[in-house]
Amino acid sequence: MKPFILFINGSPRKNGRTIEYLKKVMKGAKKEGGKVKLIHLIDFKILPCLGCYSNSPKSCTFPCKQKDDMEKIYPILLKANGIVLAPPSYWFSVSGLVKNFIDRLTCLENNGYLLEEKIFASISSAQESGGDEVSHYLISVFNEMGCIIPPFGTPFFDERGKGTWKRKELEILGRNIVRLAKAIKGAKLL
Numbered sequence: 001m002k003p004f005i006l007f008i009n010g011s012p013r014k015n016g017r018t019i020e021y022l023k024k025v026m027k028g029a030k031k032e033g034g035k036v037k038l039i040h041l042i043d044f045k046i047l048p049c050l051g052c053y054s055n056s057p058k059s060c061t062f063p064c065k066q067k068d069d070m071e072k073i074y075p076i077l078l079k080a081n082g083i084v085l086a087p088p089s090y091w092f093s094v095s096g097l098v099k100n101f102i103d104r105l106t107c108l109e110n111n112g113y114l115l116e117e118k119i120f121a122s123i124s125s126a127q128e129s130g131g132d133e134v135s136h137y138l139i140s141v142f143n144e145m146g147c148i149i150p151p152f153g154t155p156f157f158d159e160r161g162k163g164t165w166k167r168k169e170l171e172i173l174g175r176n177i178v179r180l181a182k183a184i185k186g187a188k189l190l
Contacts, residue, residue: 002035003181005119005174006080009040010087010098017125021170022086025123028174029082034181037076041097044069049103053110062111070104077108081181082119083147084174085138089126092133102141109145116146117184119177121153123170148184150176 007026011018026036047068053060064070077083087098094102108114120142124134135154143149152173 001185002033003081003178003185004035004037004079005029005082005084005177005181006076007036007038008083008085008101009038009042010085010095010101011125012042012095012097014040014042016088018086018088018123021123021125022084024170025084025121025174025177028171028176029178030174031171032175032178034082034174034178037080039073039076041101044073046070046073046097046100046104048100049106053106057110060107060110062107062114064104064107066104070101073101074108077105077118078114080118081185082121082177083115083142084121084123084177085142086123086125087134087138089124089131089134094124094134094137102138105145113146115142118147119180119184120147120149121173121177123173124154148180150180152176 007022009019009022013019026038029036045068047066050066052065063074085098087094090096105115122135122138124131139149139154150173
């Protein structure tokens with residue numbers, strides 16, 4: 001079985017720098033034998049979290065009580081061996097699309113760490129600065145959810161394409177995500 005890697009565009013634009021970088025990582029994953037799927041959060045109606053966990057952790061159930069298009073995304077997330085989330089930096093943080101998406105993952109974390117052992121990486125772009133803040137935030141969140149962060153799993157770029165990596169090196173991240181997913185699957189078989 002080929003590892004299945006889900007790529008999520010967290011930008012409201014489908015043809016900007018964020019998707020350009022994401023597609024380079026996808027190319028590397030495909031070269032390494034991964035099965036890839038790309039979704040754009042802008043295509044889904046994702047309502048804000050209702051805050052059930054704050055009332056009582058037991059009231060935060062899966063499936064989520066909030067009914068919207070997350071019901072279409074949850075099964076894809078659960079099937080994926082790896083997740084690559086690419087948000088732009090908006091005022092040193094993730095876009096509103098991505099923040100609503102992350103908040104709505106609380107039900108997965110609260111009901112048995114359902115994203116545990118999935119590989120997670122993020123790619124962020126920023127007009128001026130803020131990409132590093134976005135990357136560090138996302139790694140903290142998904143690590144707390146039990147995901148495995150690969151080495152160099154948080155490249156970020158400014159408007160000139162300068163950042164932690166060169167654009168051409170993004171394929172390496174895609175290959176490494178698939179390699180790590182294969183290693184984890186192999187370890188589970190032992």
